[in-house]
Amino acid sequence: MSKTAIRIVVTGGTFDKEYNELNGTLFFKDTHVPEMLALGRSRLKVSVRTLMMIDSLEMTDRHRRTILKHCLNSRESRIIVTHGTDTMEQTAEALGKAARQKTIVLTGAMIPYKFGSSDGLFNLGSALAFAQSLSPGVYIAMNGRYFHWNRVRKNRKTGEFEETNLERADR
Amino acid sequence: MSKTAIRIVVTGGTFDKEYNELNGTLFFKDTHVPEMLALGRSRLKVSVRTLMMIDSLEMTDRHRRTILKHCLNSRESRIIVTHGTDTMEQTAEALGKAARQKTIVLTGAMIPYKFGSSDGLFNLGSALAFAQSLSPGVYIAMNGRYFHWNRVRKNRKTGEFEETNLERADR
Amino acid sequence: MSKTAIRIVVTGGTFDKEYNELNGTLFFKDTHVPEMLALGRSRLKVSVRTLMMIDSLEMTDRHRRTILKHCLNSRESRIIVTHGTDTMEQTAEALGKAARQKTIVLTGAMIPYKFGSSDGLFNLGSALAFAQSLSPGVYIAMNGRYFHWNRVRKNRKTGEFEETNLERADR
Amino acid sequence: MSKTAIRIVVTGGTFDKEYNELNGTLFFKDTHVPEMLALGRSRLKVSVRTLMMIDSLEMTDRHRRTILKHCLNSRESRIIVTHGTDTMEQTAEALGKAARQKTIVLTGAMIPYKFGSSDGLFNLGSALAFAQSLSPGVYIAMNGRYFHWNRVRKNRKTGEFEETNLERADR
Numbered sequence: 084m085s086k087t088a089i090r091i092v093v094t095g096g097t098f099d100k101e102y103n104e105l106n107g108t109l110f111f112k113d114t115h116v117p118e119m120l121a122l123g124r125s126r127l128k129v130s131v132r133t134l135m136m137i138d139s140l141e142m143t144d145r146h147r148r149t150i151l152k153h154c155l156n157s158r159e160s161r162i163i164v165t166h167g168t169d170t171m172e173q174t175a176e177a178l179g180k181a182a183r184q185k186t187i188v189l190t191g192a193m194i195p196y197k198f199g200s201s202d203g204l205f206n207l208g209s210a211l212a213f214a215q216s217l218s219p220g221v222y223i224a225m226n227g228r229y230f231h232w233n234r235v236r237k238n239r240k241t242g243e244f245e246e247t248n249l250e251r252a253d254r
Numbered sequence: 255m256s257k258t259a260i261r262i263v264v265t266g267g268t269f270d271k272e273y274n275e276l277n278g279t280l281f282f283k284d285t286h287v288p289e290m291l292a293l294g295r296s297r298l299k300v301s302v303r304t305l306m307m308i309d310s311l312e313m314t315d316r317h318r319r320t321i322l323k324h325c326l327n328s329r330e331s332r333i334i335v336t337h338g339t340d341t342m343e344q345t346a347e348a349l350g351k352a353a354r355q356k357t358i359v360l361t362g363a364m365i366p367y368k369f370g371s372s373d374g375l376f377n378l379g380s381a382l383a384f385a386q387s388l389s390p391g392v393y394i395a396m397n398g399r400y401f402h403w404n405r406v407r408k409n410r411k412t413g414e415f416e417e418t419n420l421e422r423a424d425r
Numbered sequence: 426m427s428k429t430a431i432r433i434v435v436t437g438g439t440f441d442k443e444y445n446e447l448n449g450t451l452f453f454k455d456t457h458v459p460e461m462l463a464l465g466r467s468r469l470k471v472s473v474r475t476l477m478m479i480d481s482l483e484m485t486d487r488h489r490r491t492i493l494k495h496c497l498n499s500r501e502s503r504i505i506v507t508h509g510t511d512t513m514e515q516t517a518e519a520l521g522k523a524a525r526q527k528t529i530v531l532t533g534a535m536i537p538y539k540f541g542s543s544d545g546l547f548n549l550g551s552a553l554a555f556a557q558s559l560s561p562g563v564y565i566a567m568n569g570r571y572f573h574w575n576r577v578r579k580n581r582k583t584g585e586f587e588e589t590n591l592e593r594a595d596r
Numbered sequence: 597m598s599k600t601a602i603r604i605v606v607t608g609g610t611f612d613k614e615y616n617e618l619n620g621t622l623f624f625k626d627t628h629v630p631e632m633l634a635l636g637r638s639r640l641k642v643s644v645r646t647l648m649m650i651d652s653l654e655m656t657d658r659h660r661r662t663i664l665k666h667c668l669n670s671r672e673s674r675i676i677v678t679h680g681t682d683t684m685e686q687t688a689e690a691l692g693k694a695a696r697q698k699t700i701v702l703t704g705a706m707i708p709y710k711f712g713s714s715d716g717l718f719n720l721g722s723a724l725a726f727a728q729s730l731s732p733g734v735y736i737a738m739n740g741r742y743f744h745w746n747r748v749r750k751n752r753k754t755g756e757f758e759e760t761n762l763e764r765a766d767r
Binding site for chain 3: 097100102104105107109138193194195197198199200239240242
């Protein structure tokens with residue numbers, strides 16, 4: 084029995100932000116996912132692919148179509164999408180309506196990985212586990228939990244993800 | 255629908271070791287699990303219980319019976335056991351033969367959480383996810399993967415867990 | 426023989442910036458100086474006083490007069506001023522022209538202390554040492570070096586402090 | 597005016613210890629001094645030389661003669677010696693009696709640099725500053741302070757260095 088292959092699709096978000104010490108702003112350079120996998124001593128068979136490196140507030144429908152297309156075309160049936168938390172639920176929705184044969188897990192972080200006190204490593208660990216064990220569908224993995232794409236929202240006040248009572252229309 | 259309750263049973267292991275700066279040795283004080291859950295911004299309903307604080311090389315059959323009994327008596331049906339990696343597979347076996355109605359996930363770390371470069375946060379994240387999503391049984395969650403209790407061994411040379419071809423007798 | 430007393434005057438700067446995980450911006454809360462002194466196991470007799478908590482780009486002449494006045498009025502003759510690096514040389518100049526009886530050392534950081542990879546702890550260690558050992562005068566301690574207030578500038582391209590050949594007018 | 601050149605003599609000690617994740621013991625590999633200088637954004641002109649990599653409890657008179665000889669023969673007149681804290685005062689004494697023309701500063705750490713919560717970066721920053729600013733003599737730089745070689749001892753109970761009232765015979 085071979086190890087499950089997982090694709091990790093990188094789109095940016097707080098997860099991968101870095102501090103520019105020359106001007107005091109946050110910016111993107113390369114993804115830290117490989118470094119994080121090494122730190123976690125991961126022995127999973129993964130392929131990491133950086134699709135974009137943007138703040139999720141800048142993510143457009145066009146970006147979401149790119150992500151969806153990439154997920155559909157990937158050889159792997161188990162996929163993780165790293166994503167900013169601000170619009171993670173919208174991207175989950177865009178994927179959830181169209182990608183029904185795969186297990187896709189979106190995750191991110193509230194604090195950049197490079198800042199030491201990040202939740203990113205915890206979230207990546209849980210996202211990889213959910214991607215291996217949940218049945219096909221699109222999920223968000225944050226705060227140690229998983230949420231179905233059509234029953235989740237980010238609480239702007241607490242920064243935490245929570246379940247909604249009403250489903251989004253699953254057209 | 256309420257959140258799943260998870261019990262976290264702490265037994266010690268590298269996970270929770272600290273450095274004694276007065277004599278340069280490693281020792282146990284309190285578990286870091288609550289601090290790690292806070293860092294991961296976990297919103298899971300968990301109850302943490304420290305059963306023992308020992309190096310897993312010192313774990314005896316008696317200790318294992320204590321862990322088993324605690325797992326069987328816990329109200330929760332989803333349980334994580336933090337454990338040293340050296341004899342994790344033996345404890346998994348002791349639990350695997352007797353605790354068949356619950357999802358029990360053993361996890362640990364190669365580097366103490368307090369040492370900064372630890373794999374512990376990643377492992378805890380994945381263990382919590384597996385505990386929520388795997389069907390009843392006893393598993394080890396390490397290296398981003400999960401292993402059935404009777405098909406796993408630690409490779410002493412690499413420090414990694416790997417699947418064995420032959421099952422341990424499942425008496 | 427008693428230990429030398431040192432006053433640490435906190436004014437903000439990158440040193441003390443934190444990351445607001447709810448909106449992704451940097452902000453000030455409390456100073457980290459006491460935490461840093463504890464980490465460094467400092468046994469110096471210090472008194473920490475937060476005068477302001479601002480980005481040094483926002484520092485005005487009025488702020489500088491407040492700092493100067495505080496330094497002059499302090500009981501201690503050895504003083505450290507934590508300060509943003511962008512206008513550290515201007516504040517050094519303001520102090521250098523007026524505070525000639527005390528050893529005043531300005532220091533700061535390129536990366537916030539809370540971000541893990543900060544130069545702050547190194548700089549604080551060197552500033553405290555310079556404050557104990559240099560003769561009266563106003564200095565900047567950055568990059569492991571010390572600079573006289575009227576012979577220093579920050580190189581905006583590299584983020585490093587360097588000696589200037591020409592003195593500022595020492596009126 | 598050129599920058600002062602400083603020699604950094606590495607002898608091991610807690611400073612440079614690492615955790616062996618395969619057997620849970622502490623060991624020495626390479627010195628972290630260059631990495632620490634980079635983190636501190638040091639722009640000092642230094643030359644780092646590893647003389648030995650040992651626990652200071654294992655340091656013999658022979659080792660101390662090697663260090664002394666190296667200090668005397670170095671081109672630089674300002675020298676830092678990284679050293680375990682347990683016998684730092686003995687090595688300071690061995691150097692103090694014989695190396696009177698140079699400014700030599702011994703420093704170390706209570707917690708290994710690699711463990712995240714180390715005092716090492718703070719100590720290195722202060723040692724470099726003292727090496728630049730103190731007059732010729734042999735000193736220990738720990739806990740933010742400096743001590744003359746013949747007036748210092750490590751308090752075994754607190755792990756802190758403190759001044760002694762009586763001088764060691766300065767033969």
